[in-house]
Amino acid sequence: MSKKVIALIVLGMFVLALGLAGCGGQTKQPAAQAKVLRVGSDTAFAPFEFQDEKSKEYVGFDMDLIKAIGxxxxxxxxxxSLNFDGLIPALEAGNIDAVISAMTITDERKQKVNFSSPYYKSGLTMVVKNSNDTIKSFKDLEGKNIAVQIGTTGADEAKKIKNAKVREFNTAPEAIMELKAGGVDAVINDMPVNEYYLAQGGNKDAKTVGDRLTSEDYGIATSKKNAELNEKINKAIDELKKNGEYEKIYVKWFGKKPQ
Structure with missing residues (x-):
């Protein structure tokens, strides 16, 4: 065999080796991971957030809105899903990135977290049993037993009522159950939540009385350490209002256009 043939064979083997090495080195690039927004919510506050009995999914106005924002x-x-009074501590600890839970924007809360621009206007009303004709206004609650959800503005207002005995529960449904059982005279809670409860069949046992006590704005809470996220959420809310998606979600859950 001539030197020329040997050289050609060696060259061919070298080229083949390079080709195989090239094939082996072509690794598939991993797909870019989606950015995740960890959102805390007290998921027992219909119609804003609650668990669907069939699908077990968290649904409601807040749930649809935060998914659209995301x-x-x-x-x-x-x-x-977290208890309402544990939402801000979880945010401060960095366990979640944001909170959407029909949370009223208050000066006290603003000392701990940043709030988005308001996305819903609410207020406090009270619910009593249908057979109760003595309580007609918030003034009539003086000296009465009142059920509230712990950590809420309803709890704060109830504690201002003279000689009232305030009982705090972890969830709004628990407070309502106590009213049905006769353990309290009234429940103070957010107006849309009370209205939704009555519309879903609660009016068989209870009714709302008196005027709305307060006017409140709901906001999405974020950590004071993450001002950038707050800005992104505000921008998303503005865009959803402009493109009609916010109104679509609002009508779905409240049956009317936002004021």
Missing amino acids: KQMGYEVQIQ
Whole structure:
């Protein structure tokens, strides 16, 4: 065999080796991971957040809104169900990125968290049993037994009522159950929640009385350490209001257009 043939064989083997090495080195690039927005919510506050009995999914006005906000921002939203009084501590500890839970914007809360621009206007009303004709206004609650949800503005207002005995519960449904059982004279809670409860059949046992006690704005809470996220959420809310998606979600859950 001539030197020329040997050289050609060696060259061919070298080229083949390079080709195989090249094939082996072509690794598939991993897909970019979706950005995740960890959102805390007290998921027992219909119609804003509650668990669907059939699908077991968290549904409601807040749930639809935060998913739309996440989509607008390019984030995958993951909901974590927490008790209402544990939401801000979880946010401060960094366990979640944001809170949407029909949370009223207050000066006290603003000392701990940042709030988005308001996305819903609410207020406090009271519910009593249908057979109760003595309580007609908030003044009539003096000296009465009142059920509230712990950590809420309803609890704060109830504690201002003279000689009232205030009982705090972890969830709004628990407070309502105590009223049905006759353990309290009234429940103070957010107006849309009271209205939704009555519309879903609660009017068989209870009714709302008196005028709305307060006017409150709900906001999405974020950590004071993450001002950028707050700005992104505000921008997304503005865009959803402009493109009609916010109104669509509002009508779905409240049967009317936002004021």
